[in-house]
Amino acid sequence: xxxGLSADTDQEKRxxxxxxxxxxxxxxxxxxxxxxVLDGQADMAADTKxxxxxxxxxxxxxxxxxxxxxxxxxxxxxxxxxxxxxxxxLESLLDDTIVETTRRRxxxxxxxxxxxxxxxxxxxxxxELYQQKYKAEEAxxxxxxxxxxxxxxxEAPAMVExxxxxxxxxxxxxxxxQGLCQxxxxxxxxxxxxxxxxxxxxxxxxAPSVMAAARSxxxxxxxxxxxxxxxxRADEEGCPQ
Numbered sequence: 001x002x003x004g005l006s007a008d009t010d011q012e013k014r015x016x017x018x019x020x021x022x023x024x025x026x027x028x029x030x031x032x033x034x035x036x037v038l039d040g041q042a043d044m045a046a047d048t049k050x051x052x053x054x055x056x057x058x059x060x061x062x063x064x065x066x067x068x069x070x071x072x073x074x075x076x077x078x079x080x081x082x083x084x085x086x087x088x089x090l091e092s093l094l095d096d097t098i099v100e101t102t103r104r105r106x107x108x109x110x111x112x113x114x115x116x117x118x119x120x121x122x123x124x125x126x127x128e129l130y131q132q133k134y135k136a137e138e139a140x141x142x143x144x145x146x147x148x149x150x151x152x153x154x155e156a157p158a159m160v161e162x163x164x165x166x167x168x169x170x171x172x173x174x175x176x177x178q179g180l181c182q183x184x185x186x187x188x189x190x191x192x193x194x195x196x197x198x199x200x201x202x203x204x205x206x207a208p209s210v211m212a213a214a215r216s217x218x219x220x221x222x223x224x225x226x227x228x229x230x231x232x233r234a235d236e237e238g239c240p241q
Contacts, residue, residue, distance in 0.1 A: 014069045
């Protein structure tokens with residue numbers, strides 16, 4: 001417990017410094033003074049003086065290092081002065097770079113603006129030199145062509161309506177043709193033969209063959225006549241006597 005208190009007391013007595021560089025500069029100044037301590041000893045050999053001076057400087061330097069704290073650290077734990085100088089130089093360089101960049105961003109746009117305006121005005125003047133001074137003449141109008149186009153535009157709705165009617169007529173004709181084809185393709189059934197027998201009597205057997213021969217000569221006309229004949233006969237048989 002007493003040793004801990006003594007260590008804290010010794011630590012408090014040490015001189016607090018921020019950088020080794022300042023201490024090194026002071027020690028170098030005092031070393032120059034120490035070299036003059038033995039100048040008055042004329043009867044002492046030069047080698048002896050040199051050894052004593054070296055021991056004196058070493059003891060002085062050791063005593064200084066033991067009694068200072070560099071930012072709360074001992075001399076051996078603290079970084080060297082050269083490393084501190086490099087860090088300080090880097091920080092100074094960064095600060096200078098930031099300051100210079102800020103200054104350029106603030107001042108350069110104002111310097112560049114007049115030159116930009118001058119360049120734009122010069123480009124406008126050059127473009128004016130290339131402008132056409134004469135307007136191109138208008139092409140003459142073709143009256144005949146305009147008359148034809150107007151006539152076509154006026155008749156176009158009627159032509160469209162006529163085309164629509166033609167298409168509708170074609171559709172109607174197609175439906176009628178399909179119905180006629182169905183009638184022509186009909187075959188004689190047993191009921192039809194029975195009707196022939198009742199209508200024509202004994203000649204009913206020959207009627208289909210005669211009608212078939214006539215149908216082969218005039219199929220469409222014959223088919224229509226047969227259909228009308230069958231319908232009329234059916235109506236007569238259905239009427240009361």
